[in-house]
Amino acid sequence: MLNIYASTRETLRTLAMFTSALALLVFSGQISADGWMSEEQEKAHAMNVIGPLKSDDNCTNCHGQESDTWQQTRHYSTFKDQHRSPEADKILEALGERSMKRSAECRQCHYTSSIKRGSVKPSFGVSCESCHGPAKEWLALHSKEGGDLAGEDLKWGEGKNESAEQRALRLGKAEDKGMIHSDMIYSIAKNCFGCHTVPNEKVVNTGGHIAGSDFELVSWSQGEVRHNFSSSAGAPDSPTNSPSSIEKTRRLYVTGLMVDLETSLNNIAHVSEKGGIFHMAMITRANKTKTKLTELLAKISIAELEPALTSLPKVFDESTDTSEFPKVLSAATLQFLAAHDGSKLAAIDGLIPTKTKGTPYAG
Ligand code: HEC
Ligand code: HEC
Ligand code: HEC
Ligand code: HEC
Numbered sequence: 428m429l430n431i432y433a434s435t436r437e438t439l440r441t442l443a444m445f446t447s448a449l450a451l452l453v454f455s456g457q458i459s460a461d462g463w464m465s466e467e468q469e470k471a472h473a474m475n476v477i478g479p480l481k482s483d484d485n486c487t488n489c490h491g492q493e494s495d496t497w498q499q500t501r502h503y504s505t506f507k508d509q510h511r512s513p514e515a516d517k518i519l520e521a522l523g524e525r526s527m528k529r530s531a532e533c534r535q536c537h538y539t540s541s542i543k544r545g546s547v548k549p550s551f552g553v554s555c556e557s558c559h560g561p562a563k564e565w566l567a568l569h570s571k572e573g574g575d576l577a578g579e580d581l582k583w584g585e586g587k588n589e590s591a592e593q594r595a596l597r598l599g600k601a602e603d604k605g606m607i608h609s610d611m612i613y614s615i616a617k618n619c620f621g622c623h624t625v626p627n628e629k630v631v632n633t634g635g636h637i638a639g640s641d642f643e644l645v646s647w648s649q650g651e652v653r654h655n656f657s658s659s660a661g662a663p664d665s666p667t668n669s670p671s672s673i674e675k676t677r678r679l680y681v682t683g684l685m686v687d688l689e690t691s692l693n694n695i696a697h698v699s700e701k702g703g704i705f706h707m708a709m710i711t712r713a714n715k716t717k718t719k720l721t722e723l724l725a726k727i728s729i730a731e732l733e734p735a736l737t738s739l740p741k742v743f744d745e746s747t748d749t750s751e752f753p754k755v756l757s758a759a760t761l762q763f764l765a766a767h768d769g770s771k772l773a774a775i776d777g778l779i780p781t782k783t784k785g786t787p788y789a790g
Contacts (some may be wrong), residue, residue: 436602437611438761463627464535469547475561475605476541479554484566486555489583492666493555496654496788502553505537518634532630536622558607558618565604574600584656584663609658612678613760616644616686623647624687624712626694631705638708643780644683645676651785668788673776674769680779681772682760684723685732688716689756692749702745713743719778727774731766735759 464472479486479494487494497503509515510527524530527537528549534540538549539557556562562569572578572589573596586594598608607614623642630636649670656662659669671679691713698706720736723729735755740747 436599437614438765441613441757441761466531469531469535469540470542472561473540473542473547475563476539476550476556477562477566478539478541478550478556480551486562489570490555492656492668492790493654495790496652496668497554499788500651500785502557502652504552506549506552509537518630518636522630522634532627532634536625536627553622557622558615560605560607562606565601565606568604569597569601569606569608571597573597582663584666586657587662612675612682613686613757613764615648616679616682617690619644619647620686620690624690624694624709625705626690626697628698628700628703628705631708632700632703638705639712642687644686645680646780646782647784648679649676650783650787653783653787668790670787672769674772676779677769677772677775678764678767680775681723681729681732681763681767684716684720685756685760685763688713688720689753689760691716692743692756693753695743695747696750696753706745710743710745710747713749717743723775723778726778727772729763729767731762732759 477484477486479497515527515533519525519527519530522530522532524532527533531547534547534549537552539551539554540547541550542548543550567576568574570581572581573593581589581597586597589597598606598610602608602611607618609615619642624639625631625636627636631638653668653670655669655671656666659667661667670676691709694709695706695713698709700706717736717739720732724733724736735758738755739752743749
């Protein structure tokens with residue numbers, strides 16, 4: 428059956444990813460199975476990055492307001508200041524490294540890199556393509572009617588008035604080339620947690636880097652990061668940065684918790700230093716998130732999630748082998764997204780955080 432709420436391509440690609448580490452890289456544009464890119468993978472990734480600024484085809488040419496929003500975020504400013512901070516120096520010293528911008532250990536999370544004179548160089552902070560996927564292959568498709576290269580370029584905001592079929596065609600073709608668009612809530616969440624749980628044991632255990640942040644998808648995506656201009660009420664003439672609809676917010680909340688748990692368990696499965704700081708932090712994180720999911724299911728029964736969650740041990744500890752859990756949780760999350768448009772989930776509204784991380788950009 429064709430589902431209208433989630434991308435069927437996203438589901439198929441995710442299933443493939445669990446049989447091939449390479450598929451995961453292509454799918455997320457960011458992380459490999461153990462959360463890390465090899466040198467070759469990083470190079471292939473950087474080669475497809477266009478960059479938000481300073482080129483003819485850049486994102487800012489057509490997405491000025493999104494770009495203005497981004498330039499007010501930590502994701503942008505990390506490029507300017509974090510490498511000069513005493514906290515960064517301390518981490519680098521502990522690792523025996525000297526420069527944050529030259530260290531491969533730092534750049535996969537703090538920067539979007541491109542190729543300069545044959546090697547991978549950070550060129551921006553966490554920018555458009557860190558979240559939406561490197562764009563070289565999908566750029567020309569994503570703004571054309573039906574993703575048809577001979578078709579007409581959409582004008583700003585016209586996407587809103589396209590038929591659902593045309594939009595699905597357009598974004599589907601871009602998705603096949605690595606774009607992560609706004610309907611791909613699962614992939615978006617995977618990408619955020621792929622950096623925000625800090626899945627690099629060495630940086631955490633040896634460098635003393637924080638072992639992940641209190642990241643939650645709704646509060647962290649609807650504050651300083653939010654850039655909902657093209658879907659806003661006033662688009663295309665006077666776009667505003669609208670909050671996501673309550674239905675979407677509910678789906679983001681549930682997906683965020685599920686992907687948080689999936690990522691923590693995947694990180695645990697790839698740990699090499701048992702009982703190390705990173706391992707213990709991920710166990711705490713997984714237990715905390717599982718408790719939140721149990722509270723959620725006490726408010727409302729969600730048939731797509733229950734079997735997966737009840738199949739998990741009651742509590743995770745140092746000896747839990749978590750390697751089989753991520754794919755079970757992943758499949759459940761995608762089934763959830765396919766079955767729910769969010770309209771019937773009002774029972775969870777009291778659980779969704781209302782305070783945001785940073786203030787939304789107002790123009
Ligand atoms: C796997 C991803 C990842 C890697 C690798 C990584 N960082 Fe971070 N780093 C993060 C995230 C995510 C945050 C922000 C967390 C937050 O805001 O809550 C962060 C925050 C920081 C901070 C601010 C910490 C604070 O307490 O305010 C410093 C300093 C830092 N990183 C330095 C480094 C250095 C130096 C390296 C390389 C040796 C590095 N990071 C590698 C993901 C990473
Ligand atoms: C030539 C103009 C142009 C350029 C350059 C461009 N875009 Fe777009 N983009 C568009 C148009 C037009 C739309 C459809 C807007 C609408 O929905 O009305 C769009 C839509 C999008 C969407 C939303 C799709 C969805 O989820 O609904 C994303 C994300 C996006 N672009 C990202 C980028 C990124 C990242 C870059 C730079 C790598 C970029 N774009 C460069 C014109 C452009
Ligand atoms: C490529 C890695 C990466 C991805 C993907 C990523 N982030 Fe971040 N994010 C970071 C790093 C690194 C920092 C901290 C930068 C610093 O302080 O130096 C950060 C900081 C933030 C902050 C500011 C936190 C603060 O303490 O002020 C917010 C909010 C945020 N991220 C939200 C998100 C959301 C939402 C997503 C997914 C839609 C996301 N991030 C995806 C790496 C990433
Ligand atoms: C931290 C990750 C992150 C970064 C960086 C980022 N985006 Fe997004 N983008 C998202 C998320 C998440 C959504 C979906 C948000 C929602 O629907 O609430 C989105 C949605 C969009 C949309 C569709 C908005 C709508 O109204 O439907 C466009 C267009 C877009 N992004 C373009 C860009 C451009 C251009 C840049 C760089 C200037 C950029 N994004 C940077 C995460 C990011």
